[in-house]
Amino acid sequence: MVLDECAIITRPGADSRKPEIETAFRALAPYRTLYTIQAPGKLDGGDVLVAGKRIWVGLATRSNQPAIDQLQAFLEPFGYTVWA
Numbered sequence: 001m002v003l004d005e006c007a008i009i010t011r012p013g014a015d016s017r018k019p020e021i022e023t024a025f026r027a028l029a030p031y032r033t034l035y036t037i038q039a040p041g042k043l044d045g046g047d048v049l050v051a052g053k054r055i056w057v058g059l060a061t062r063s064n065q066p067a068i069d070q071l072q073a074f075l076e077p078f079g080y081t082v083w084a
Contacts, residue, residue, distance in 0.1 A: 001045055005078045007032040008071060013042040013062030035074040041067030055082045 001008040007028045009021060028034060037043045044062035048055060055075070057068050065084065072082040 001043075001048060001050075002028065002032065003050070003075075003078070003080075005033070006074070007034050008043070008074060009034055009036040010043040010045055011037040011039065011041055011067065012044045013060075013064075014044065017044070035070075037067045037070050040064070041070050043067035043071065053078075053080045055080055057082060057084055059084050 001010060007024075009025050009028075012018060012020065025034065025036075042062060042064045043057070044060075047058040047060055047063040055071070057063055057071065059065065059068075068082055068084050072080075075082060
């Protein structure tokens with residue numbers, strides 16, 4: 001999840017997407033400050049909608065409240081608001 005100020009390395013709920021984590025980290029590290037969702041948080045980029053400084057996350061089997069809480073903590077200093 002790439003924003004102007006930083007990038008969030010998600011922690012997808014689907015096992016088949018977990019190899020993407022390291023690839024995304026390596027690709028984005030030279031260009032953005034990175035924040036990483038930690039267990040028990042799960043965040044799948046397909047569940048996220050960004051509109052300006054507002055971010056909505058759909059709670060589902062692949063994204064959960066602990067990840068939303070982490071996302072809000074990472075992004076609040078930049079003026080973002082995160083909703084589930």
